[in-house]
Amino acid sequence: MQVTRLDIRYLRRFDQVQLSPTPGLNVLVGDNGAGKTSVLEALHLMAYGRSFRGRVGDGLVRHGAPALEVFVEWRERAGTAGDPPRSGSTQPPGAEDSQRTRKAGLRHAGRDWEGRLDGSPVAQLGELCAALAMVTFEPGSHALVSGPGEVRRRYLDWGLFHVEPAFLALWRRYSRALKQRNALLKARAGDSQLDAWDRELAEAGEPLGRHRQQYLESLQPGFSRLAAELAPTLGQLQLHYHPGWRRDELSLADALLLSRQRDLQSGFTSVGPHRADWRTGFSSLPGREALSRGQAKLTALVALLAQAEFHAASRGEWPIIGFDDLASELDRKHQARVLRWLAASPAQVFVTGTEAPAMLDGPDVASSLFHVEQGQIQQVR
Template sequence: MIIERIDTTNFRNSPKNSLELSANLNIFLGKNGSGKSSVIESVYLLGFGRSFRTNKLSSCIQHDTDSFSLFAIAKPTAASSSFEYFKVGLSRSRTKEFLCQIDGERGKRLTELVSLFPVQLFTPQSTDLILGSPKDRRRFLDWGVFHVEHSYSQLIRNFKTVLKQRNALLKNRNLDLKQVSIWDQKFCDLSSDLSVMRKNYIEEFKPIFSEIQAKFLSEFQVELEYNKGWKENESLVDAMQARFSSDRHMGITSVGPHKADIKFKIAGRDASEVLSRGQLRMIVAGLLLAQTKAFNAKTGSTSIFLLDDLGAELDESRRELFLDELVKTNAQVLVTAIDKEQLKFTNKYDNKKMFHVEHGSVKEE
């Protein structure tokens, strides 16, 4: 997918912006606090339906206005697509009303919108993928499977519904064991399907990541270990039975795909114990790039890659290597920097646009 144009109204500190983007590289320059990250954030919203900077979408509404809106014209890159262009939009009001439309049709599910925009994000906080909670790593994994397996979205929705129902039963003082047994069977069936999809994706992903990390950090060999959410040599039925008493006491289901995780190891040790902050950033860059390549290979389409403050904790040679590899994937790239010096190596790229951001206003140079 390529975004040809994006319009924002009352978004963050900007009353209105209208940007015509390059299909390849887009560079946004400006001082800290100028509004560069808000440009990245608006595109991120199309790909995720939420912000990466706040849990409250109301914070994205410009002061003294009632709502913000985003509108984009995008062009599919997959050869199989029957559409020439998509016109999409979303808005959010202070009363929490959220509207999403695709080609003029309102009331679309958010998953329909985000499935159109395979967006990846790299920021100074992206090391949370390794240093953060298992939830961050499950989110990374689910992004990959969601964008290559059409049935995954419905599968994970069904799983979350069953998990919620089982937890509600566990919290009920008058526990009906017959009801628990029925929901346990549904839980195990969905868990099996979910875990198979995730594991297959990881196995296809590993060699792509291994090749990239050899370029990005050749002095180390990072191994990925997938934990499906219960012991490898134990059936889920046995795991649930063994923990039933404690789960009943806590009112939660303590094993299953919702507890899955990915571990990053170097010679048996956690990568976080071995690598510096800058090295961790390069490993995360490699992970995201590998996911982009896996998406390209599986779908025949290209992704949108957002790089916010690329200069943070990456020296010039690593910035250049990362951006070079990204450009090779034909991804549409949006990158922010404080000044041109941080990205002076981009002079070698032909198909690019430069934008200057000041006080929320974005102008093409």
């Protein structure tokens, strides 16, 4: 997957700007506040339906403008065997090695939005998110390791959303059932009503939990290898999945029944995949020792790159990879390791910083350099 054109209008400092990135490493440099991060935000917004720096209504739309607009054109491999169907696909069977160009546009005012994909309007933001895949490492990414379980569940669900065609419908079914059960709990509904939604929650929740655990287990080999390569001081890594209830002892249906009285008192469902979590363990650290902030950043980076690599193996297509302010997040030694790894991969990468990483001055890593200043972008190399 390679972005060939990015148009941004009325996003933070930008009035109207266009970027034509190249394959491989694209480095965007400029002073603080010049708009480098906004370029990554625009791509992230198209890929996730949200910014990694807050809600669209919280300053993302340029002051005085009615809405921001993002247009992305990219090339991707067409017709890869096993891919879930995508809107706009016109490739005949057997066209696995051909390339196709895709286009997506998004106009977002904070609450209201309009989107188009390959010339047709989209009804849900998820249609845009399913089309353009991107993983982003930014200053808040350490929350993937040290933050709440919701962040780690989103990590698993993003991966499954892109590689498991049945997952989105299952996730929506579970979310609807959970919302209904919580409403009944707050209303102190009777057993007959709760019985029906317990069954629905269990029928969707059991396979949802299995999908997540199997996905995490599939990430383990790449996760361990990348940890050894990029963060060797942490030691051998293990991933541990917690399903959200004592699944080794109880079915979800039984767990819901046993927790019913407690749930009626609290007004919410206390067990199930919405309480699931996963953790990392390292052989070099005592069992109860917390990772430092720097170690948490490295672990989160390994998690995101392992996910990108697994996505590529599953879909035959690398996601876009974004690094915001790489120099402030990693020391030079780890920057060099990461950049060498990225340069050896087929991924298209966007890196921002006040200056280009030092190792890019040599012949070892090829890159394109863009300067961002006063809301404008100019390629300088």
